[in-house]
Amino acid sequence: LDETYSNSIRNESHNHRAGLTLSYQLNKLRINLGAAANPTITHNRTNDKTYDNKVVNWSPQAMVFYDINDNTNLRVFYFGRSAQPSTSQLMPVPDNTDPLNVSLGNPYLESYFTHNMRGTFRFTNRTTFTSVNAQLGGNFVQDAITNAQWYDQSGAQYSIPVNGPGTGSANAMIMVNSPIAKSDFSIMSNTSARYNQSVSY
Secondary structure, eight states: OOTTTOOOEEEEEEEOOEEEEEEEEETTEEEEEEEEEEEEEEEEEETTEEEEEEEEEEEEEEEEEEEEETTEEEEEEEEEEEEOOOHHHHOOOOEEEETTEEEOOOTTOOOEEEEEEEEEEEEEETTTTEEEEEEEEEEEEETOEEEEEEEOTTOOEEEEEEEOSOEEEEEEEEEEEEEOTTSSOEEEEEEEEEEEEOOOO
16 A cells, blocks of 8 residues: 555535525516525545535526517626535645646635626617627636646646635627618628636646
8 A cells, every 4th residue: 555645535515505586577677686595515534534614605696688679688697606626626645647747636625606697788670680799798706726836846846726816707799780881781890808817826
């Protein structure tokens, strides 16, 4: 038995969700608003050492459907999700398959939570065949799992997953399509932008 590279691991994860959603509808407007509690319990036993983690994440959710008129509508969505680190990320045993790139897990990792938001706007003029489509979206991750890396004197790289500050991204897009005068030709414009934020050590 090689004590350094051998391990015995038992990982249990319990993820529960309980929530309430209210719906409202009036003419061309529909709204769903709700909230959910996500209790998450993790029990990890590695090489006779026990690591426990309990966390409760609150997850609001919203959906808005607004048909402004027959040609125009607006949609807005938000969802939250809790997730656990994988078993390999929790195992504190070095992987020396490549001696110059050694990785090991972190039994102290906590669960992470992802917020997702998305909105769309659509307009179509059925007489002139002009259309406008716009989208706006993004996500934000709380307690995101990222890698911490360092080097020893011989140049070998070591890495371990850790919970870091929040990471996220945002994106926007607008597309306009319009015919040219009364011809059979049309012109289309598509503009998009994206922003990303991440952390490493």
